[in-house]
Amino acid sequence: MEFRIDTSTGMNIGIAVLPGRIDAANSPLLQQAFPEWLKKTSNLVFDCRQLDLLDSSGLGVIVSCLRKTIERQGDLKLAALSNRVAILFELTKAKRLFSIHPDTGAAIRAFSSENKE
Amino acid sequence: MKSLFIVRKSEHAWICRQFSAEHPLLVTLCNKPFIEFLLDFAILAGADAIRIVSDGQTAPIEAYCGNGSRWGIDISYAHMRPEDDRERIMEKNSRFCSEDRVLIIEGVLFIEHDKHADYRSWLSALPEGGIVDIGSGSLSISGEPTKDMAVPFRPLISIPAIECVNDYFSLSAATLGAGTRYILPGYCNEPDCFIGRNVVIQKGAEIRKPVMIGNNVQIMTGAVIGPATIIGSNVIVDRESTVKGSILLDNTFIGEQLEVDRKIGEGNRLTDPASGATLMMEDPHLMSAIHQPADASGLLRQLVHSLAATALVLLLALPWLALRMLPAGRSNRNIIIERYPLLFRVIRGSMRLIGSRGKDRKNSETPDMHIRQAKPSVFGYAEAEQWPETDSDALIVDHYYTRHASPLKDIGLAIKALINPKTF
Missing domain, CATH: 3.90.550.10 (Spore Coat Polysaccharide Biosynthesis Protein SpsA; Chain A)
Known part of the structure; x- marks a missing residue:
């Protein structure tokens, strides 16, 4: 999982590019890595353009990541969900929890507009 | 004509x-x-x-x-x-x-x-x-x-x-909406509501018209069906799930607390007609098959099993020869005679020392390739833990062992199996 900080908007926004699948085999890796990312910033974007398969354990870890960011007064936004993953979020009603954007640019702009407000 | x-x-x-x-x-x-x-x-x-x-x-x-x-x-x-x-x-x-x-x-x-x-x-x-x-x-x-x-x-x-x-989806909705124009299956004592045989609608479930429900359908407590929903035969909609504007074809199971909106479900496949994207629902919790990354522990495990088997071959050689001289009918003798030669297979690498015994995993119904490809073993996990190993439990034991195995646990379980009086 690639992680970088975007400083183009003047605010630290962490962007993590998720791999092609997150399931019971590799979701613990995300869970372990996330606290380190949170130390750098509490505003995060998960770039899901490569993500094609997400199972219940992966979804559980992403929801847990959201909870941790909210606890630190931040937010976790999702960007570029594939149709298949979007169905999963809709089916499980997780869509209502997340701020979902068509691409990472839109997610970063959403952070900056929220900051202005 | x-x-x-x-x-x-x-x-x-x-x-x-x-x-x-x-x-x-x-x-x-x-x-x-x-x-x-x-x-x-x-x-x-x-x-x-x-x-x-x-x-x-x-x-x-x-x-x-x-x-x-x-x-x-x-x-x-x-x-x-x-x-x-x-x-x-x-x-x-x-x-x-x-x-x-x-x-x-x-x-x-x-x-x-x-x-x-x-x-x-x-x-x-x-x-x-x-x-x-x-x-x-x-x-x-x-x-x-x-x-x-x-x-x-x-x-x-x-x-x-x-x-x-998407054409099919739109046509289905239009046909249900114009139900009076066609001869449609199901009992219909009020407009826009067709119910098949052997339909169980549990207390607290809600049905909103227009709706069509096939035969042998179970709608569990708190589920909401409709409007504009077509449910085929042999379908279960589990507790507190919502199905609206969707088509569930025959033999579909919708798990608990899910929301199916404008989708086509068939078996364990859910299709979004607008985008054509499909999602496989592997189990009620959407758990997909686990694809474990390739790891180096396989080689280590093989080495540990071979070394342990070699030690056991040397250790048990004399007792085995001695017990062969005993008269038939002694259960201990049977177990040792049966299993001692298998230790050589462990040394060769075609078997494991501990795992699941004697089950035909290739013909198993599980879709999990890790279970299907797991090698048979000399001592069963169930034997080591002294669980009653019935046929119905065997697959669960297989899953458990495959998911939780490690070289250290293998050694511990092998010792447990050896000291188990029922085994030896």
């Missing part, structure tokens, strides 16, 4: 791939196969004999329709070549087509019609030629008009194009 259905399987190949049906005409629309809608229309048009001509297998349709006695008509079947045009097909079926007016339904899955309209009089007076043509399918009539009269006002008749899953 007679009717000729010309069905080119290749024109509707996508529908078979999408819906896992044996023939496009057997795919259901509002819980009723397309073929039945065509038969309904042909009967309303006055046909008493129908021939179904297809370039694919007609056996599935024959198995479903039989000789047509269910509808009070004669149904026959014929084959054609994919390259045959209408004239060629008419020529091949000249005996069937020669003596009467023939309504030719070509390349069509569904005809929008109204069961209350008088198609018989209209078609009797209609001159020979095409009636409706949408390119991919057509409706035409051959033979001279039987009535010398003015053509009556044209009743409702049109052919919708069904070229993608």
